[in-house]
Amino acid sequence: MTTDSDPRIGEVSEGVVLRRILDTVGPSAAEVGPxxxxxxxxxxxxxxxxxxxxxVHGPDFRLAWSSAFDLGWKAAAVNLADVAAMGxxxxxxxxxxxxxxxxxxxxxxxLASGLHAACETLAPGCRIEGGDLTVSETLTIAVTAxxxxxxxxxxLRSGARVGDVVALAGDAGxxxxxxxxxxxxxxxxxxxxxxxDHAALSADDETALASxxxxxxxxxxxxxxxxxxxxxxxxxxxGLALDASRMAEASGVTIDFxxxxxxxxxxxxxxxxxxxxxxxFPAETALPAGFxxxxxxxxxxxxxxxxxxxxxxxxxxxxxxxxxxxxxx
Amino acid sequence: MTTDSDPRIGEVSEGVVLRRILDTVGPSAAEVGPxxxxxxxxxxxxxxxxxxxxxVHGPDFRLAWSSAFDLGWKAAAVNLADVAAMGxxxxxxxxxxxxxxxxxxxxxxxLASGLHAACETLAPGCRIEGGDLTVSETLTIAVTAxxxxxxxxxxLRSGARVGDVVALAGDAGxxxxxxxxxxxxxxxxxxxxxxxDHAALSADDETALASxxxxxxxxxxxxxxxxxxxxxxxxxxxGLALDASRMAEASGVTIDFxxxxxxxxxxxxxxxxxxxxxxxFPAETALPAGFxxxxxxxxxxxxxxxxxxxxxxxxxxxxxxxxxxxxxx
Numbered sequence: 001m002t003t004d005s006d007p008r009i010g011e012v013s014e015g016v017v018l019r020r021i022l023d024t025v026g027p028s029a030a031e032v033g034p035x036x037x038x039x040x041x042x043x044x045x046x047x048x049x050x051x052x053x054x055x056v057h058g059p060d061f062r063l064a065w066s067s068a069f070d071l072g073w074k075a076a077a078v079n080l081a082d083v084a085a086m087g088x089x090x091x092x093x094x095x096x097x098x099x100x101x102x103x104x105x106x107x108x109x110x111l112a113s114g115l116h117a118a119c120e121t122l123a124p125g126c127r128i129e130g131g132d133l134t135v136s137e138t139l140t141i142a143v144t145a146x147x148x149x150x151x152x153x154x155x156l157r158s159g160a161r162v163g164d165v166v167a168l169a170g171d172a173g174x175x176x177x178x179x180x181x182x183x184x185x186x187x188x189x190x191x192x193x194x195x196x197d198h199a200a201l202s203a204d205d206e207t208a209l210a211s212x213x214x215x216x217x218x219x220x221x222x223x224x225x226x227x228x229x230x231x232x233x234x235x236x237x238x239g240l241a242l243d244a245s246r247m248a249e250a251s252g253v254t255i256d257f258x259x260x261x262x263x264x265x266x267x268x269x270x271x272x273x274x275x276x277x278x279x280x281f282p283a284e285t286a287l288p289a290g291f292x293x294x295x296x297x298x299x300x301x302x303x304x305x306x307x308x309x310x311x312x313x314x315x316x317x318x319x320x321x322x323x324x325x326x327x328x329x
Numbered sequence: 330m331t332t333d334s335d336p337r338i339g340e341v342s343e344g345v346v347l348r349r350i351l352d353t354v355g356p357s358a359a360e361v362g363p364x365x366x367x368x369x370x371x372x373x374x375x376x377x378x379x380x381x382x383x384x385v386h387g388p389d390f391r392l393a394w395s396s397a398f399d400l401g402w403k404a405a406a407v408n409l410a411d412v413a414a415m416g417x418x419x420x421x422x423x424x425x426x427x428x429x430x431x432x433x434x435x436x437x438x439x440l441a442s443g444l445h446a447a448c449e450t451l452a453p454g455c456r457i458e459g460g461d462l463t464v465s466e467t468l469t470i471a472v473t474a475x476x477x478x479x480x481x482x483x484x485l486r487s488g489a490r491v492g493d494v495v496a497l498a499g500d501a502g503x504x505x506x507x508x509x510x511x512x513x514x515x516x517x518x519x520x521x522x523x524x525x526d527h528a529a530l531s532a533d534d535e536t537a538l539a540s541x542x543x544x545x546x547x548x549x550x551x552x553x554x555x556x557x558x559x560x561x562x563x564x565x566x567x568g569l570a571l572d573a574s575r576m577a578e579a580s581g582v583t584i585d586f587x588x589x590x591x592x593x594x595x596x597x598x599x600x601x602x603x604x605x606x607x608x609x610f611p612a613e614t615a616l617p618a619g620f621x622x623x624x625x626x627x628x629x630x631x632x633x634x635x636x637x638x639x640x641x642x643x644x645x646x647x648x649x650x651x652x653x654x655x656x657x658x
Contacts, residue, residue, distance in 0.1 A: 031376055032483055035579075037414035037563050038380035038474075040483045043372030047360055050379075050458070051367035052423040052473055056465040085366035094381040096425075096471040129379070132471070136385040142425040142461070142471035144381055147367075154361055154369045234366050250364075 009108060010101025014133055017108055024112035025128040030092060039130040041092050041146055049088040049147040049154065053079050057139040064193035065182050068107045070213040071141060072114025077215045079145035080123045081235040081275035084222025087155035088147035092129040093119065095143050098136035111141070114214075122219045152226040155279070160232040160251035164280035166295040167287050169218045169225070171211055172240045172262075176271025178212030181205050217275035224288040225279050233279040241269040241312050243278060245304035248297075251280075256306040257295040269307070270314055338437060339430025343462055346437055353441035354457040359421060368459040370421050370475055378476040378483065380411040386468040393522035394511050397436045399542040400470060401443025406544045408474035409452045410564040410604035413551025416484035417476035421458040422448065424472050427465035440470070443543075451548045481555040484608070489561040489580035493609035495624040496616050498547045498554070500540055501569045501591075505600025507541030510534050546604035553617040554608050562608040570598040570641050572607060574633035577626075580609075585635040586624040598636070599643055 009017050022034055032040035041048070055061055055075045066074070076093060083090040095115060099108070112128070119126040126145075160166075181201070186194045201209065217235060225233055232251055236243045244255045262268045280297055281287060303311040338346050351363055361369035370377070384390055384404050395403070405422060412419040424444060428437070441457070448455040455474075489495075510530070515523045530538065546564060554562055561580055565572045569591075573584045591597045609626055610616060632640040 032415075032485065036483075036485050036487075037411040038378045038417070038476075040415065040478070041377050041379055042375065043377045044375055046371065046373055046375060048370050048372045048377045048475070049367045050370055050421070050423055050473070050475060052425045052459060052471070053461050054425045054427055054463050054469075054471065056427050056463050056469075058466060059464045082366040086361075086369065088367070092379070094379055094473060096381045096383045098383055098385050098467075098469055098471075130381065132382050134383045134385050135388045136467050136469060137387060138427075138465050138467035138469070140383075140385075140427055140465060140467070140469050140471075142381070142383065142427075142469075144379070144423060144473040145367075146377070146379060149369070154365075156361065156365050158365075 006104050006106045008101060009099060009103050009105060012105065017105065017133055020105060020109050021112040024109050025116045028129055029125065029127045030129045033129050039092065039094065041129065043148060045149060045151045047149060049083050049086045049149065050144065051079055051082040052142060052144045053082065054140060054142040062193040064195055065186065066213055068110035069114035072111040073118040073214045075141040075143045076115045076118035077122060077217055078237065078275055079143045080126065080219045081217040083145045083147035084217065084219040085233050085235040085277055087152050087222055087226025087230065087233060088149050089223050090123040090126040090145050090147040090219065092127060092146045093143055095128055095131035095141065097131065098134045098140040100137055100139060101135050122216060150223065155226050155230045155233040157232055157234050157247045158250040160247055160253050160280040160297045162253055162297050162299050163283050164231055164297040165283055165285065165293050166255055166280050166297060167291040168276050168278055168294045169221045169291045170276030171274040172236060172276050173265035173267035173271035174208050174211040175215055175273035176267040178208035181209055182212070211274060215273060215275050218277060218290055221277055221288060221290045225277065225291065228281065228288045229285055230279040230281055233277060236272065236274060236276045236278050238272040239270045240278065241305050241314065247278065248304040252300050253297045254299065254301045254304055254306060255295055256298045256309055259308045261292065261294045269312065335433050335435045337430060338428060338432050338434060341434065346434065346462055349434060349438050350441040353438050354445045357458055358454065358456045359458045362458050368421065368423065370458065372477060374478060374480045376478060378412050378415045378417040378478065379473065380408055381471060381473045382408050382411065383469060383471040391522040393524055394515065395542055397439035398443035401440040402447040402543045404470040404472045405444045405447035406451060406546055407566065407604055408472045409455065409548045410546040412474045412476035413546065413548040414562050414564040414606055416481050416551055416555025416559065416562060417478050418552050419452040419455040419474050419476040419548065421456060421475045422472055424457055424460035424470065426460065427463045427469040429466055429468060430464050451545060479552065484555050484559045484562040486561055486563050486576045487579040489576055489582050489609040489626045491582055491626050491628050492612050493560055493626040494612055494614065494622050495584055495609050495626060496620040497605050497607055497623045498550045498620045499605030500603040501565060501605050502594035502596035502600035503537050503540040504544055504602040505596040507537035510538055511541065540603060544602060544604050547606060547619055550606055550617060550619045554606065554620065557610065557617045558614055559608040559610055562606060565601065565603060565605045565607050567601040568599045569607065570634050570643065576607065577633040581629050582626045583628065583630045583633055583635060584624055585627045585638060588637045590621065590623045598641065
C-alpha cells in the first residue's frame with residue numbers, strides 16, 4: 001500500500017481502479033450496466049451493430065505525444081466511427097484496459113475522462129457500459145462499440161452503384177499531416193518521441209495535431225446518411241484511396257474522384273486516421289448537410305480508384321503489419 | 330517477403346492474416362458478419378448481453394504452458410461463461426488480437442481454431458463475427474461476447490433471497506490445482522516456465538491441467554438456470570468464496586456453504602478460473618440437471634460467506650493487481 005495521493009494501480013485493488021473509472025464515466029443508460037457479469041443493452045429494432053478496435057502503445061500511440069485523455073478520446077472515436085459507418089447510432093462502449101502496474105491512478109482516470117468526453121461530444125447518449133481491467137507490460141486499450149439502426153437497414157460497403165455520387169463527411173489527410181508533424185519535429189536524433197513544444201507550432205499545425213490525437217469523426221452523420229438513402233458507407237481509417245478501393249471492390253465498381261473537389265490537403269488521398277465517413281448516394285439524392293460530393297461511381301475497371309478519370313498511382317495508405325517498422329520511430 | 334511456408338505476421342499483409350483466421354472460424358451466422366466496418370447481430374427480443382475479457386501474455390498465460398489452441402479456447406470460454414451467467418445464450422464473439430510481428434501465421438491459425446472449437450463445443454451456434462488485428466510487443470487477446478436472452482429477464486448477482494438454495498454447475502478449485510501443478514513442477518530454478526512433461530503427470534494432474542488451460546464452463550446451463558427460475562447467478566472466475574461474497578453483497582444476504590457438499594477438491598473455495606456457474610434458486614425449485622446444491626442463502630451478517638454456519642477465514646481468491654507479483658513466476 002502507498003501513502004501517495006496518486007498511487008500506481010499495482011498498489012491498489014482492482015476495485016479501487018474500477019470505482020475511479022465508473023465515477024468518471026457517470027451513470028449507465030443500459031438495462032444492466034457495469035457491475036454484473038455482462039451488460040444488457042437495448043436493441044429495440046431487433047438487431048445490434050458491434051465492432052472492436054484496439055490502440056496499442058508503440059504502433060498506435062506514444063505517451064510522449066498522447067495524453068491519457070487523448071488516448072481515451074481516440075479509442076472511443078475510432079470505434080464510434082465504425083458504428084456510424086454502418087448507419088447506426090452508437091449506444092454503448094465496452095472498454096478492455098490492459099496496463100502496466102506502474103500506471104498512475106490519475107492516468108486511468110484521465111483516460112476514462114477522454115472516453116467519456118468523446119462519447120458526450122461525438123455520440124450523445126452513448127455510455128461506457130462495461131469493460132475489463134488487466135495487467136500488461138504494454139498499455140493496450142481495446143474498445144467494443146455497440147449501436148442500433150433505429151429501423152434502417154445497415155449501410156454496407158458493397159452497395160455502391162454505377163452513377164452514384166461519392167461523398168465525404170469530415171476531414172481527409174489532416175490527421176496524417178498531424179502525424180508527420182510529430183514524426184518530423186518531435187523526435188530526437190535516435191527517433192525517440194519527445195514532448196510536443198506547442199510554442200513551435202502554427203495554428204495550422206495545431207489543427208493537424210488535434211486531428212491526429214483527438215479525431216472528431218462526424219458520428220451523427222452516419223444515421224443521417226442512412227436515412228437519406230446512402231447506398232454504401234465506410235469510415236476512412238487507412239486513407240481515402242485505399243478505403244475507396246475497398247468500397248469499390250466490395251461493390252464491383254470503380255470510384256472516380258474529382259480532383260477539384262478534394263481540396264488542397266497534401267495527404268488527402270493517402271492519409272488515414274481522420275475517420276471521415278465515405279458514402280455513395282443515388283445521383284438525385286440531396287446530400288445530408290456535412291457531406292460534400294468528391295466523385296462518382298463508374299463501371300468496374302481494372303483500377304479501383306481513379307482521379308479525374310486517370311488511375312490513381314500514389315500511396316494507398318497504411319497497413320499496420322507492413323508499415324510497422326517504418327513507423328516505429 | 331518470405332519463402333517460409335509458415336511466415337511471421339510481420340512478413341505478410343493484414344489481409345493474409347485475416348483471411349487465414351476467417352477460413353479457420355468458418356462462415357458467419359450474423360445479419361452482417363466479418364468484412365464491413367462492424368457486424369450486425371440479431372437481437373430478436375429487443376436486448377443483447379455484452380461482455381469483454383482480456384488474456385495477456387504474462388499475467389494470464391505463459392506460452393511455455395499454453396498452446397495457441399489453448400489460448401483461443403480459454404479466451405472464448407471465459408467470455409462465454411460471463412454471457413451464460415446472465416442467463417443468456419451466446420451468439421457472437423468479436424476478437425481483438427494484438428500480436429508481436431514475429432508471431433507465426435500458424436500460431437494465429439491455431440488460436441483461431443481454439444476460439445472456434447470452444448464455441449462449437451461449449452456454445453453451439455455462437456460464431457466469431459468480427460474483430461481487430463494489431464501489432465503489440467505483448468500478445469493480447471481481448472474477446473467481446475454477445476448473447477441473447479430469448480425472452481427471459483437477465484439473471485443478476487443481486488437477486489439472491491433468504492431461504493434460496495445455492496447451487497453450482499461445473500468444477501471449483503480444479504483449474505487452480507492445475508495452475509499449482511504448473512507453478513510447482515514446470516518452472517526452472519529462476520521461476521521461468523518450462524515445457525510441460527506429460528510423462529510426469531498422473532491422470533488426475535492432467536485433468537487439473539486441462540481445466541486450467543482449456544476450461545469447459547457449462548455454458549448451456551446458463552439459459553436453463555434462467556428458465557428454471559434462478560434468482561441470482563454469476564460465473565466463478567476468482568474463487569467460490571470471493572465470488573459468493575460478491576453475490577451476497579450485491580443481494581444484501583449471506584451465503585452459507587455446506588462443507589459436506591463441497592467435495593474434496595483442496596482449493597474448492599479459493600481457486601478461481603474454473604468458470605463454474607454459481608446460482609441461487611427458490612428452495613422449492615427442482616435444480617436443472619448439472620447443478621448441485623452446495624449451500625443456502627441466510628439473512629445478512631457481517632460475514633458474507635459462511636461454511637456450515639461459521640465465518641469462512643481462508644483465502645478468498647485472486648486479485649490480478651494485488652497478486653500479480655506473486656504469480657509472475
